[in-house]
Amino acid sequence: MAVRVVVITGCSSGIGLATAARLAKDDSKKYKVYATMRDTSRKEQLVKTVGDALGKTLFIRELDVTRDESVEAFFSELYDEEGRVDVLVNNAGISFSYPLEGVSLDVHRQIMETNFFGALRTIHKVVPDMKKRRSGRIVNITSVGGVIAFPFTDSYCASKFALEGLSESLVAVLKQFDVHISTLPLGLIKTPMAESKGSNLEKNEDLVDEESLKLMQRAIASKQWQTVFVDNIQAVEQTAEVIVSVIEDPNPKLRYTNSEGTREVLSIKLNDVNGESTVAHQMKYFDT
Template sequence: MAQKITLITGCSSGIGLNLAVKLGKDAAKKYLVYSTMRNLGKKGPLQEAADSALNDTILIRPLDVKSDDSVKNAVSEIINEHGRIDIVVNNAGIASFNPIEYSPMHDIRDVLETNFFGPVRVIRAVLPYMKEQRSGHVINVTSVAGVAGYPFYETYCASKHAMEGLTESLAIRMKSFDVKLSSILPGPVDTNINDNIVEWNRLPAKGEVDQVTQKQLEILRIHARDHFDNMAQTSDEICDVICNVIETDAPNKPIRFKTGEFVDSRVSKKLVDFGGNTWVEFARKLIEEPMDLTKSEK
């Protein structure tokens, strides 16, 4: 059986790195993984984890999802070398935490450029080939924030909601070409995306925002720490879900895949009420007095 030619974005750390290694080290060598990242200066951890699979089934290449030319060059190399592309995992992304009315427009644009327009560039580059070959699988790593809004994560939620809409809309049309679309919805994940969070370390100082917003920010910081301390999944757990999505071939395969109980509980609360009040009232607890949400929702 021919290897599945696979492209993964955002492989310098976290989910992307672990997924590249997991697929690239498959015992049967079913996958040839183009593991890409914006800055090749950060390839050291992937090189070390790849070990003997490096330059065999794991190839490291540059790809900046915010650059048309970078995306085009990466996809062209794969097509020129193999004539096809079988799997794409849009994983590269950045987080954002700040009240939108105090966020500089360039920060808002940067989040959307990375989290939405970046995957759009990749999808636009690969779809013509997948349509021609009448096969392919595009997997978008979105978030529970793609179906449920969270206070102060407005820009991040907007980018992930956009990806959910894109995935669902494309899935309808691509069935005619036997091209599959999937979205993976993690909740909190223990990766360094939270160290790189946009605005996290430059939130408005006291006195620069209204008192209500300032209090809400302080409370939400406590809840955010609790979420990551008590509910965060590992990147390996997320990768297991992605691998299962890749390897399971069912006629009525879902479009969306939740990664754990945390996501399931949040999605259930959101979808039970189309009008949205049930979710809004639940999510408001995040910016009210600190409490143990894992107990209060039971």
């Protein structure tokens, strides 16, 4: 079997790092992994994790998915070197929660640029060749919040909904060319992104009424939040194994889940025609 060329975005930490390392250290050496990140000065942890695989089955490259010129330069160079991309894993993302009016429109745009347009840019670069070769896999890391939203994560959920919609629209078309696109709507993962929740993004508490701030804290402290997210938190290594299983699935599906808890939450939305169950689910975040 030929070595599969894999591109993964957002590999400086968390899911991207763990998945890149897992594929690069595969015993059969059937993957050649291009682990990308916006700032390659943050590569130390990945370098340490992959060890001898660096420069053999794993290569670190700079890629800022929010910049057209960065995406163009990366893929131009990669196609010159490899001639193809067999697997694309869109993992780069920003997690964020705060009352909508408490952040500027620029912040909302930044979230959408990274989580949605970032993935769209990379898909746009690989799809033509995948269709031509009639071969390829695209895996989009979305979120349970991309199928059923939760309070105070407005733009984050919107960006993940958009990525789910993009994938769902493409799936039947790409199947005509033996190219497969899948989403992985994850629950809470123990990663630096989950712990920071967009803490580096500018917020303005003065623009938010006191009641809304209290409601946000109430939602995060609720039994519903505990049940949906905290009780089902998954180690990053477990998530990497799920992503590998998606890549290797001989019968690719549109959507994969990573835990029973995630499946239960998604079933609310996917079986809810008129939205009543979805609203009832949302209201539970404010139960005392």
